Amino acid sequence: MKIENWQDVDEHLVVDNDKAIIVKDSKLLDNPEALKTEMQRSGKPVREVRSKLVQKSVKSRVKTDPIKISGWFDRKHESDNAQKAEKLVSNKPTHQYKQIKNEMTFFGESFLEGFLGFYGLEVDNALGRYEHNLHVLETQELGSSEKEYYLAQVKSGELKQVTKNLPNREIAEEELNKFYQREPEETQAEQIQLRTSEDDRKEE
Numbered sequence: 001m002k003i004e005n006w007q008d009v010d011e012h013l014v015v016d017n018d019k020a021i022i023v024k025d026s027k028l029l030d031n032p033e034a035l036k037t038e039m040q041r042s043g044k045p046v047r048e049v050r051s052k053l054v055q056k057s058v059k060s061r062v063k064t065d066p067i068k069i070s071g072w073f074d075r076k077h078e079s080d081n082a083q084k085a086e087k088l089v090s091n092k093p094t095h096q097y098k099q100i101k102n103e104m105t106f107f108g109e110s111f112l113e114g115f116l117g118f119y120g121l122e123v124d125n126a127l128g129r130y131e132h133n134l135h136v137l138e139t140q141e142l143g144s145s146e147k148e149y150y151l152a153q154v155k156s157g158e159l160k161q162v163t164k165n166l167p168n169r170e171i172a173e174e175e176l177n178k179f180y181q182r183e184p185e186e187t188q189a190e191q192i193q194l195r196t197s198e199d200d201r202k203e204e
Contacts, residue, residue: 021044047156135152150164
């Protein structure tokens, strides 16, 4: 069995031939018998599980700024809903959804539908960016302390390694930075923020 750790993804993918499972607790990685049992019980096709892992991770990082939601409603010529968006307390979609459901008499069904449409679009865009970009992929055979590092892409759950095995994580990150021609301290989050700002300007 092989473990995959993707850059910016908190959970682990454990692959056994054509089946895979997602492992949240890294302590479980030290228990091969429990992993084998879990693999037999709930293992699914690798592409399907890898895709789910990436989607889940990207989805958990999506933020929906009330100002962006308001602007989105404005562009749809729904000024009432645009004003209501300013009353959202958080930029976390789950908190916003709970607030909307709890204050349904204020927000209303059309706001909820619009919010869910906006959120779905944000998730799709974030997932598209993640799948378009290269990431550091760390792999390790279960039971071995030796790790391998690659630059790779994942599209619809399909793994595409674009480099040979790199000596360590630092070199893999340097190669990634060289590819994107950025300074080492410049983070992926800053790059995504820049792209998001550019996307917003294009929408306007």
